[in-house]
Amino acid sequence: MIRGLYETHIQVRDLEMATKFYTEVLGLKFAHRDETRPIVFLWIGQDKEYMLGLWETKENFQPRHFAFRSTKEDILNRAQQFLTDRRLQPYNFLNDGSVQPMVFAWMPALAIYFNDPDGNQLEFISILDGDGKPELGVISYKDWLNQ
Incomplete structure (x- = not known):
């Protein structure tokens, strides 16, 4: 059943700054921003191989x-x-x-x-x-x- 890890999510304090870091500095590809929640999805690898979710968290950041x-x-x-x-x-x-x-x-x-x-x-x-x-x-x- 399990063939690998496709997606993971992390907390960030500033969604705009984090999105810029992961796309402009590390080179990940922007996938989607959910306008109903403070989250951005980024592609890692080729052809939607993996995904990273960035969740903006103002309190209890971990x-x-x-x-x-x-x-x-x-x-x-x-x-x-x-x-x-x-x-x-x-x-x-x-x-x-x-x-x-x-x-x-x-x-x-x-x-x-x-x-x-x-x-x-x-x-x-x-x-x-x-x-x-x-x-x-x-x-x-x-x-x-x-x-």
Whole structure:
């Protein structure tokens, strides 16, 4: 029955600002604005492949997390420049002062994080070949290759 995740929704404080961020900065495509509710729908990927809903919330705002599927090559070779060109700060969970992509060894997956203007935690992620090694925790890609 379940073949993937099609749609997710997050809260934003300012619908206009968030719509501009996700369309103009990240490049998602505008799909629809519901004039009866404070929500905008955006397309992710090709041919209506995935959808993101942005809900304007003035009270009880709760930032969330979700990940954009990417390729290993894009994360390693383009993600940092993509983010810094857009004045977004990449980060990882390596606690080493770097902003290099990290590997969640239990999956394994290569990832880099950044935040939207509302503090929602966004991520570029790519599943790596091979078996997961949960005992390694979160490590650098270089350490992953050398293990």
